[in-house]
Amino acid sequence: MFTVTPVRQRTHRIVWNDRAEIEFQGAMAARPKNVLVTGPHGWGKTEFCKEVARRAQVTLGREFKLMSVNLSPYTRFEDLIGTNYPVNTANGVAIQWVKGALQLAVEGGHMFLAEEITKSNPETQARLHSVLDEIGRRLTITERGGEEVPVHPDFWFFANSNPAGRGYAVQRLDPALQSRFYWTIEIDQPFCDERKLVEDIFGGDENATVHVMNWLEDLRSNAETIIPTRDVSMFSKALGRGVSPESAIEHQLKPQYDGDKYARIAAVTKAHFGS
Ligand SMILES: Nc1ncnc2c1ncn2[C@@H]1O[C@H](COP(=O)(O)OP(=O)(O)OP(=O)(O)O)[C@@H](O)[C@H]1O
Numbered sequence: 455m456f457t458v459t460p461v462r463q464r465t466h467r468i469v470w471n472d473r474a475e476i477e478f479q480g481a482m483a484a485r486p487k488n489v490l491v492t493g494p495h496g497w498g499k500t501e502f503c504k505e506v507a508r509r510a511q512v513t514l515g516r517e518f519k520l521m522s523v524n525l526s527p528y529t530r531f532e533d534l535i536g537t538n539y540p541v542n543t544a545n546g547v548a549i550q551w552v553k554g555a556l557q558l559a560v561e562g563g564h565m566f567l568a569e570e571i572t573k574s575n576p577e578t579q580a581r582l583h584s585v586l587d588e589i590g591r592r593l594t595i596t597e598r599g600g601e602e603v604p605v606h607p608d609f610w611f612f613a614n615s616n617p618a619g620r621g622y623a624v625q626r627l628d629p630a631l632q633s634r635f636y637w638t639i640e641i642d643q644p645f646c647d648e649r650k651l652v653e654d655i656f657g658g659d660e661n662a663t664v665h666v667m668n669w670l671e672d673l674r675s676n677a678e679t680i681i682p683t684r685d686v687s688m689f690s691k692a693l694g695r696g697v698s699p700e701s702a703i704e705h706q707l708k709p710q711y712d713g714d715k716y717a718r719i720a721a722v723t724k725a726h727f728g729s
């Protein structure tokens with residue numbers, strides 16, 4: 455019989471496992487060279503990058519922001535660097551350049567995270583080349599007469615992508631862009647200490663934590679019922695709110711997975727939590 459005391463106040467803490475620590479060391483050794491993080495949905499790509507930025511800030515001893523943009527086929531390069539906006543002034547309407555996240559990160563020496571880079575269009579990818587060069591990095595703003603913005607030495611470019619093929623609506627990266635990534639990290643297994651994650655969610659309830667971890671171990675022992683960290687987190691949070699395990703998987707996992715996979719997950723869930 456599964457029980458857990460409902461947790462009212464919860465702080466979301468990032469907990470890394472050894473693999474994440476090792477990959478962090480590799481990324482830090484590569485700094486400020488460009489890092490590509492690949493992997494299927496929900497295994498912690500974004501959370502890893504956010505935590506790298508937080509830790510890099512400690513190393514740098516100054517404010518080090520993470521500026522991220524979700525790319526799509528419709529994202530124009532202008533959306534990243536900035537745009538000419540009409541603004542009201544005392545002398546009427548004037549056109550003013552408003553800096554975008556990439557220009558701010560380049561100038562201020564911050565981290566820029568391009569989410570879903572493989573979904574971006576060829577023009578946007580091509581215009582990223584010069585800012586990702588190994589030597590003589592520069593950001594050229596053709597919209598401002600070819601203005602060249604100097605790149606701060608601490609500017610650090612990260613990109614995330616799902617694997618090309620395997621059912622993801624993404625394209626392979628243009629080879630010229632791919633070759634500009636000095637360091638690639640693949641996240642297709644937990645980068646999280648999931649036991650600690652579940653324990654945090656259950657407010658330290660040891661029995662409930664062991665129960666969920668056993669269920670997870672069973673699911674992960676079969677290639678056809680593997681679920682990522684996001685599902686583990688969402689399932690545990692639902693249980694922590696008093697939702698039944700059957701209802702949690704029905705509302706969270708059923709819409710995501712095909713019928714066979716869901717049926718297998720449901721059977722494992724029933725075996726561990728009863729009907
Ligand atoms: N190290 C961690 N510590 C705590 N929770 C984590 C950690 N890594 C991942 N998670 C949990 O897993 C969820 C999914 O992680 P994240 O959003 O980083 O995945 P993703 O790989 O970027 O997925 P997508 O491809 O869908 O963007 C997070 O919302 C969080 O709940």
Ligand SMILES: [Mg+2]
Pocket residue numbers: 499500501569614
């Ligand atoms: Mg993400």
